[in-house]
Amino acid sequence: MVSKFNLKNKNYSDVIVSFVVVAVIGLIIIPLPSSFLDFLIIVNITVGINILLITLFTKSVLEFTTFPTLLLITTMFRLGLNIASTRLVLTKGNAGHVIDAFANVVAGNNYIVGAVIFVIITIVQIVVVTNGAGRVSEVSARFTLDAMPGKQMAIDADLNSGLINEDEAKKRRADLQREASFYGAMDGASKFVKGDAIAGIIITLINLLGGILIFSMGQGMDVSEALGKFGKLSIGDGLVSQIPSLLISISSGIIVTRSNNNNTFGAAISKDFFPNPLIAGIVSFVLIIIAMVPGFPKIPFFIMSAVFGFIAFKKYKNEDLAEQKLAEQKQEMLLMQKEQELEEDDTVSSFQVEPISVEIGYTLIPMTDDSLDNSLMRQIVNIRKQCAHELGVLLTPIRIRDNLQLGPNDYCIKIKGNEVARGVIYPNKLMVINPENEQLNLEGIDAKEPAFGLDALWIEEKDRDIADIHGATIVEPVTVIATHLKEVIYSNTAELLGRQEVKHLLEGIKDKYNVVIDELIPDIMRLGEVQKVLQNLLKEQIPINDLVTILETLADFGMVTKDVEILTEHVRQSLKRTIAKQYLGSDNVLRVLTIHPELEDMISKNTQKTTSGSIPVLKPEVITQIFDSINKVHQQFTAENIQHVILASPTTRLTLKKLISYNFPGLAVLSLNEVPNEIEIVTLGMISLD
Numbered sequence: 001m002v003s004k005f006n007l008k009n010k011n012y013s014d015v016i017v018s019f020v021v022v023a024v025i026g027l028i029i030i031p032l033p034s035s036f037l038d039f040l041i042i043v044n045i046t047v048g049i050n051i052l053l054i055t056l057f058t059k060s061v062l063e064f065t066t067f068p069t070l071l072l073i074t075t076m077f078r079l080g081l082n083i084a085s086t087r088l089v090l091t092k093g094n095a096g097h098v099i100d101a102f103a104n105v106v107a108g109n110n111y112i113v114g115a116v117i118f119v120i121i122t123i124v125q126i127v128v129v130t131n132g133a134g135r136v137s138e139v140s141a142r143f144t145l146d147a148m149p150g151k152q153m154a155i156d157a158d159l160n161s162g163l164i165n166e167d168e169a170k171k172r173r174a175d176l177q178r179e180a181s182f183y184g185a186m187d188g189a190s191k192f193v194k195g196d197a198i199a200g201i202i203i204t205l206i207n208l209l210g211g212i213l214i215f216s217m218g219q220g221m222d223v224s225e226a227l228g229k230f231g232k233l234s235i236g237d238g239l240v241s242q243i244p245s246l247l248i249s250i251s252s253g254i255i256v257t258r259s260n261n262n263n264t265f266g267a268a269i270s271k272d273f274f275p276n277p278l279i280a281g282i283v284s285f286v287l288i289i290i291a292m293v294p295g296f297p298k299i300p301f302f303i304m305s306a307v308f309g310f311i312a313f314k315k316y317k318n319e320d321l322a323e324q325k326l327a328e329q330k331q332e333m334l335l336m337q338k339e340q341e342l343e344e345d346d347t348v349s350s351f352q353v354e355p356i357s358v359e360i361g362y363t364l365i366p367m368t369d370d371s372l373d374n375s376l377m378r379q380i381v382n383i384r385k386q387c388a389h390e391l392g393v394l395l396t397p398i399r400i401r402d403n404l405q406l407g408p409n410d411y412c413i414k415i416k417g418n419e420v421a422r423g424v425i426y427p428n429k430l431m432v433i434n435p436e437n438e439q440l441n442l443e444g445i446d447a448k449e450p451a452f453g454l455d456a457l458w459i460e461e462k463d464r465d466i467a468d469i470h471g472a473t474i475v476e477p478v479t480v481i482a483t484h485l486k487e488v489i490y491s492n493t494a495e496l497l498g499r500q501e502v503k504h505l506l507e508g509i510k511d512k513y514n515v516v517i518d519e520l521i522p523d524i525m526r527l528g529e530v531q532k533v534l535q536n537l538l539k540e541q542i543p544i545n546d547l548v549t550i551l552e553t554l555a556d557f558g559m560v561t562k563d564v565e566i567l568t569e570h571v572r573q574s575l576k577r578t579i580a581k582q583y584l585g586s587d588n589v590l591r592v593l594t595i596h597p598e599l600e601d602m603i604s605k606n607t608q609k610t611t612s613g614s615i616p617v618l619k620p621e622v623i624t625q626i627f628d629s630i631n632k633v634h635q636q637f638t639a640e641n642i643q644h645v646i647l648a649s650p651t652t653r654l655t656l657k658k659l660i661s662y663n664f665p666g667l668a669v670l671s672l673n674e675v676p677n678e679i680e681i682v683t684l685g686m687i688s689l690d
Contacts, residue, residue, distance in 0.1 A: 021073060027080030034096035037084055041098045041240050044081060047074060048244035048251075055251040062178055067255060074248055078241050082203045085237045099236040121242050152176070203237075277315030284308035353417030355396050355496050358485060359403040360411045364425055367478050368400055376400065379482035383489065391538065392545025393493055394504060398485075411481060413488050415495060421488050423450035425477045429458040433473040442466060450480065451487040494538040502531045509547055516551045524558040529567075536568040540657070540668065542579055549574050565613050565654060569671070573650075576674045583645050583668060589680045592647035592670075593633055596688035599626070600652050607655045616659045625689045627663055633685040634667060644684055645670050 032040070051070070058064050085099060155164075155172045164172070284305045291301035358380075360368070367376045380398050388394050406412065413421040426445065433449055433456050445458040459467060467474055475483075489496070510517055521527055533554060534544050544550060553574040557567055572579060584590055595603075608617045618626075630646075637644050645668040648656050653671040660667060675681065 024073065024077045024080050027077075027084050031087055032084045034088055037081070037088065038096040038098045040081055040084075041096070044074075044078060044244045045240075045247075047077075048247035052247045052251045052254075055254040058255065062175055064255060065178055067252070071248060071252060074244075078245055079199060082199070082237070082241050085240070086203055089237065099240050102236040102239045104236075121239070121246060203241075277312045280308045280312035280315060284312060354399050354414075355416060355498070356489065357399040357401065357414045358411060358481070359401055359406060359414065361406040361408040362402055362404065363408040363427060364411060364481075365402055367425075367427060367481075374476060374478050376478050376481060379478055380485070383482060383486050386486070387489055387493070389545070391490070391493055391541075391543045392505075392547065393497055393538070394501065394508075395489065395496060396501070413485055415488075415492055420492065421450065421484060423481070423484055425480060426458045427477050429460060429477065430464055430467075431475040431477070431480050432457045432459055432467050433475060449475075450484040490541070494535040497531065497535055497538060499527055499531050502527060502534060505544075505547060506530075513548050513551070516548065516555055520551055520555045520558065524555055525562075529562070529564060530554065532564045533568050533571060536564065537571065537575075541582070542572065542575065546575060546578060569650065569654060572671070573673045577676055579670065579674050580676060580679055583643060583670070584679070585643055589682050590675060591637075591642060591644045591682045591684050593630070593644060594647055594683055594686050595649075595652070595656070596686055599687065599689055600649055603652045603655055603659075604649075607652070614655050614658070616655050618659075622689065623659070626659070626687065629687045629689070630660060630664060630667070633687070634664060637684060642684070646687070647672065647675070647681070 027040075051067075051074070054064060055067075085096075088096070152173065155169050155176075287301050287305035287308065290296060291298045291305065358376075364376075369375050370377045372378075377400070380400070384395050384398070403412075407424070409424050409426055411423055411425060412419045424447065429444070431447065431449065432442070432444070433454050442457065442459050442463050444460070444463075447456045447458055448454065449456045464474060506517055506521070521530065530551075534550070537544055537550075550571050553571045554567055557570045561567065580590060602622070603616060603618070606617045607614050616623075634644075646656065646660075647670055650671040650673050653669055653674075657669040660669070
């Protein structure tokens with residue numbers, strides 16, 4: 001059951017750690033060959049270096065809470081290696097290449113020098129590092145425990161005042177307990193290191209005395225020869241053990257003396273050691289004075305003076321830049337405050353969401369500079385004009401604002417405060433559409449054209465000529481955003497057309513066509529009902545710039561029915577030339593897909609009228625068959641770039657459009673009454689349930 005649980009959860013780290021801990025115990029019992037002992041000694045040194053570097057790069061003791069337990073395991077590992085090396089020394093008179101190398105490098109031909117170095121390292125570790133780290137851990141644990149009630153009360157106060165939520169409060173309480181437990185554990189763990197150092201001294205003496213006795217009495221070796229040989233081996237073994245131990249002792253001292261300043265040790269020391277350029281400058285000057293004193297070595301003092309002089313220069317320069325940046329930020333804040341004071345409005349409109357807005361990352365801000373010929377501001381003005389000309393809708397001004405929460409190259413488009421589209425722009429690059437041309441071998445960033453989802457590539461400006469020679473479509477970064485924005489607007493124009501916008505449209509033509517407006521509103525229809533009809537037209541990309549025809553049709557049929565859908569269909573029939581013109585081919589022929597009479601009859605009979613309009617009530621398998629039939633012919637003619645529409649009867653047109661609008665949003669559905677008699681119709685296929 002346990003193995004199955006571990007396998008299922010892939011908890012391999014627990015298995016590995018358990019094996020390592022058991023193997024450490026095995027080192028004490030099982031004899032090891034010298035080659036394997038060399039490998040384990042290198043592992044021990046590597047672990048010590050790694051732990052030291054981890055403590056240097058941690059920002060808080062809570063990032064390394066396993067250190068006390070790890071300290072115990074590494075101590076046992078070193079003791080196991082000591083015992084294994086002692087076994088080899090006393091039995092074979094050889095403990096591997098690593099110990100021999102340490103003995104030769106450190107001690108040379110004089111094992112007494114090696115012994116002195118070994119004793120110094122051990123004294124430093126026990127007296128200086130381990131005692132100091134243990135004392136710091138003890139005091140830190142005591143003060144942390146004493147401060148816990150006050151910190152708990154501070155957390156509760158922040159929670160009650162609403163500054164933090166319940167989850168954050170739980171996290172802070174848990175961190176307090178972990179910090180107290182860590183210092184308490186470190187207080188005890190430091191005793192392991194001290195005991196390890198003492199054990200290292202004892203084991204070294206045993207190696208020395210035991211080796212001399214065994215090999216002089218049992219192997220016939222001279223005492224002086226045995227002393228020289230085992231003196232070097234004992235010192236080498238002691239150094240191999242004490243150096244990793246010293247590394248971990250230093251690590252424990254570093255981690256318990258760290259303050260939680262959210263900086264690594266290197267970042268903190270660089271800030272604290274050189275707080276003021278004046279100090280570095282004075283040190284540089286003092287070093288030059290000392291170098292001038294007769295008898296002192298000049299070159300080392302001049303080198304250090306130059307180093308501190310360079311540091312002082314860089315500090316002064318950085319402070320000047322920081323002060324300049326701070327002054328600029330203050331100036332910007334003052335300007336923003338003035339703008340806010342000028343724009344401050346206590347009315348409700350001051351905090352309402354805007355109909356449409358564009359938010360950009362900070363690297364895209366220069367693209368909004370109105371002084372540029374191809375700025376984003378100018379592009380948006382052109383989009384509004386184009387939308388008014390093609391769709392007949394006069395959009396409200398589109399607000400552009402920077403958003404620091406976005407990526408530096410990101411932008412998003414919002415409608416009524418909600419994000420509807422997002423993209424990534426590289427201001428200093430160019431977008432190449434469909435870069436799969438084999439002859440176009442350019443390096444760049446793969447991307448998708450955000451408006452239409454086409455494969456694209458961001459290339460450098462220097463590669464523009466190459467892409468242009470091969471006939472690739474090259475798009476400026478500003479144009480990419482503008483095109484995306486235009487498609488979003490065209491897809492959501494119906495949502496952007498509110499009652500206020502409809503009122504502006506009617507006021508714009510009232511001087512010339514006041515008769516039809518006065519007749520229609522409010523006697524026949526309300527402004528909101530006219531808005532719903534216009535929105536229905538825009539949902540199917542039908543322009544409303546022929547407002548006079550629309551209003552006259554509504555005035556004609558508004559007395560007969562108040563059903564907005566029926567009124568929309570009447571308006572569509574009045575706009576049949578405008579509608580059909582959008583879908584004509586280059587030869588002025590309308591290519592259509594017809595509907596099988598049985599299917600059309602089924603849709604007509606299964607249309608249900610609800611408060612939200614007419615909806616089809618069909619079985620799922622029937623709907624699937626309809627979609628499959630449409631998809632088969634639609635994909636074929638789309639691949640051949642043949643423009644086509646579905647031609648339906650007036651009674652089923654709207655229901656069918658609602659049925660397929662989600663799966664086939666770009667496929668138009670026209671009724672027979674919406675096609676002028678003079679337009680030639682060519683049938684490409686039929687939609688049926690077969």
